[in-house]
Amino acid sequence: MAEDGAEDTAAPNAFALAQRQGDEAIRTTLLDAASRLLAAEGPQALALRRIAVEVGCSTTVLYRMFGGKSGLTEALYIEGFRRFRERLAAVPPDPDPRVRLHALGLAYRDNALAERNYYGLMFGEPVPGFRPGEKALLTALSAYAILEDAVAACAAAGLLIDADPRHVAVSFWASVHGFVSLELNGHLPDADAILDTLMNGISSGFFATPRK
Amino acid sequence: MAEDGAEDTAAPNAFALAQRQGDEAIRTTLLDAASRLLAAEGPQALALRRIAVEVGCSTTVLYRMFGGKSGLTEALYIEGFRRFRERLAAVPPDPDPRVRLHALGLAYRDNALAERNYYGLMFGEPVPGFRPGEKALLTALSAYAILEDAVAACAAAGLLIDADPRHVAVSFWASVHGFVSLELNGHLPDADAILDTLMNGISSGFFATPRK
Numbered sequence: 001m002a003e004d005g006a007e008d009t010a011a012p013n014a015f016a017l018a019q020r021q022g023d024e025a026i027r028t029t030l031l032d033a034a035s036r037l038l039a040a041e042g043p044q045a046l047a048l049r050r051i052a053v054e055v056g057c058s059t060t061v062l063y064r065m066f067g068g069k070s071g072l073t074e075a076l077y078i079e080g081f082r083r084f085r086e087r088l089a090a091v092p093p094d095p096d097p098r099v100r101l102h103a104l105g106l107a108y109r110d111n112a113l114a115e116r117n118y119y120g121l122m123f124g125e126p127v128p129g130f131r132p133g134e135k136a137l138l139t140a141l142s143a144y145a146i147l148e149d150a151v152a153a154c155a156a157a158g159l160l161i162d163a164d165p166r167h168v169a170v171s172f173w174a175s176v177h178g179f180v181s182l183e184l185n186g187h188l189p190d191a192d193a194i195l196d197t198l199m200n201g202i203s204s205g206f207f208a209t210p211r212k
Numbered sequence: 213m214a215e216d217g218a219e220d221t222a223a224p225n226a227f228a229l230a231q232r233q234g235d236e237a238i239r240t241t242l243l244d245a246a247s248r249l250l251a252a253e254g255p256q257a258l259a260l261r262r263i264a265v266e267v268g269c270s271t272t273v274l275y276r277m278f279g280g281k282s283g284l285t286e287a288l289y290i291e292g293f294r295r296f297r298e299r300l301a302a303v304p305p306d307p308d309p310r311v312r313l314h315a316l317g318l319a320y321r322d323n324a325l326a327e328r329n330y331y332g333l334m335f336g337e338p339v340p341g342f343r344p345g346e347k348a349l350l351t352a353l354s355a356y357a358i359l360e361d362a363v364a365a366c367a368a369a370g371l372l373i374d375a376d377p378r379h380v381a382v383s384f385w386a387s388v389h390g391f392v393s394l395e396l397n398g399h400l401p402d403a404d405a406i407l408d409t410l411m412n413g414i415s416s417g418f419f420a421t422p423r424k
Contacts, residue, residue, distance in 0.1 A: 190382075194386070
């Protein structure tokens with residue numbers, strides 16, 4: 001288009017690529033860029049102008065889509081938990097509810113590794129003072145409920161030790177959360193073997209051998 | 213001193229109070245202020261000028277003591293692990309090494325709650341790009357070694373399940389770390405009961421009943 005053809009040969013930016021695929025792609029592109037900046041540089045990078053420069057759009061697009069910085073933070077939080085919930089929901093049922101719980105632990109870790117830029121936002125407090133709104137909290141709870149239901153299924157099958165299933169669910173979450181936090185921060189060089197030990201220990205600590 | 217007496221009636225700032233007690237108190241005052249700002253506002257608050265204003269000293273004091281921002285970050289890291297190690301080292305021995313390990317888990321949590329401003333720095337990555345130096349890493353390892361030795365003592369007493377003691381030590385750490393991370397971020401309303409469930413589950417999962 002430009003007379004010297006410079007614009008035609010320039011690589012299209014992330015925004016131009018997303019535009020070709022529509023609003024949902026633009027939204028995902030903006031959220032992924034924002035979560036990447038947040039994870040790499042901390043909360044001061046979560047400025048609409050900064051993100052606009054990063055993906056190559058105008059700040060107007062960001063204001064129209066998210067309303068402002070706190071709307072963007074809320075959207076990030078929801079997106080993180082939406083992906084997390086999808087990953088857990090994809091774990092198939094199993095005749096032995098302990099097998100399903102074990103698979104949920106692995107899916108939890110897979111999600112954390114695949115969506116590491118969202119993980120700190122979901123379970124840490126990376127944006128000082130930000131409190132998620134109702135929709136974000138409901139999304140988070142609906143993801144967590146999958147873990148809680150899986151522990152309740154173990155209890156219903158008579159496989160749980162003498163403990164409150166809700167406390168066991170939180171303990172399970174805390175253990176896997178601790179593992180992936182340390183792994184994401186580069187503290188676990190032998191991560192696969194450790195996860196194996198951890199899951200086996202939890203499994204034999206919280207759950208009984210089924211009665212034949 | 214001032215003719216109108218205004219300076220005499222003004223409350224002394226943190227720096228003036230620390231000066232009366234000497235260099236070690238100044239150092240602690242500066243590190244505590246820096247860790248508080250880091251936890252409350254993120255890494256952009258970790259600017260020497262900002263900390264100087266906060267405690268009421270000149271930036272010269274900070275430059276003299278820490279050399280600059282990366283020296284300050286390193287000092288924060290060392291201070292956090294030094295306090296952590298002290299807390300773990302204060303746990304008394306016990307004829308049953310599992311009892312001692314359990315007490316170390318509680319001490320780990322006590323330290324995290326008492327030193328919450330240091331905790332994220334020690335096990336997260338709150339200052340993007342910062343890598344602790346050799347002295348900081350040695351301090352961290354010497355603290356962690358207390359946990360590892362406690363698990364090794366359980367293994368030596370024939371109390372460990374069939375697993376690599378080092379992997380069990382990391383699993384123990386990951387579980388307690390996950391618990392305190394979630395507690396510090398306000399995710400665990402019923403924290404005491406959950407810690408109890410978690411520690412009992414780990415204990416019966418990783419350790420056998422002693423042979424009589």
